[in-house]
Amino acid sequence: xxxxxxxxxxxxxxxxxxxxxxxxxxxxxxxxxxxxxxxxxxxxxxxxxxxxxxxxxxxxxxxxxxxxxxxxxxxxxxxxxxxxxxxxxxxxxxxxxxxxxxxxxxxxxxxxxxxxxxxxxxxxxxxxxxx
Numbered sequence: 001x002x003x004x005x006x007x008x009x010x011x012x013x014x015x016x017x018x019x020x021x022x023x024x025x026x027x028x029x030x031x032x033x034x035x036x037x038x039x040x041x042x043x044x045x046x047x048x049x050x051x052x053x054x055x056x057x058x059x060x061x062x063x064x065x066x067x068x069x070x071x072x073x074x075x076x077x078x079x080x081x082x083x084x085x086x087x088x089x090x091x092x093x094x095x096x097x098x099x100x101x102x103x104x105x106x107x108x109x110x111x112x113x114x115x116x117x118x119x120x121x122x123x124x125x126x127x128x129x130x131x
Contacts (some may be wrong), residue, residue, distance in 0.1 A: 006061035011127050013055050017120030024113035032106045040099050047090035049083050056080035067126040 025033040038048055056079030063072035086094055105112055 003061060005066075006058035007127060009055060009058040010062045010066075013058075014120045014123030014127065017123065018122075019114040021117035021120065024109045024116065024123075028109045031109060035106055036098075036102050038102070040095065040098075042091045045086075045094055047115045049086055052079050052083040052086075056083060062127065066130040069130075071083060072126065 020031070020034075037044060056076045059072050059076030059079065063069045063076060066072050093118065
């Protein structure tokens with residue numbers, strides 16, 4: 001049951017990335033507002049961290065059954081460890097970082113959309129076609 005939950009969570013993350021790409025292409029102002037809301041409040045910060053942690057743990061659980069297991073294991077560990085670091089710092093620091101990095105990410109939304117789409121498709125195919 002845990003494996004199924006982890007697989008569904010990873011699959012949904014891939015679908016989220018594809019949806020985010022579509023949003024960036026077809027509703028750029030909404031995508032910019034959405035991305036700008038990350039770490040906008042303490043509750044948003046902690047919700048984001050909980051989702052990141054759950055996804056990182058799900059990736060660690062699913063990676064052996066996905067294509068490119070070492071890549072996804074590494075990415076799962078990156079998510080878990082960076083989330084742990086973010087839990088230890090005040091949310092206002094994360095908020096300041098998000099305010100600085102948000103405009104960099106949204107400066108070229110077409111490139112952002114391409115990366116999000118490619119990453120989402122890679123995750124989806126890796127889950128579906130895994131060994």
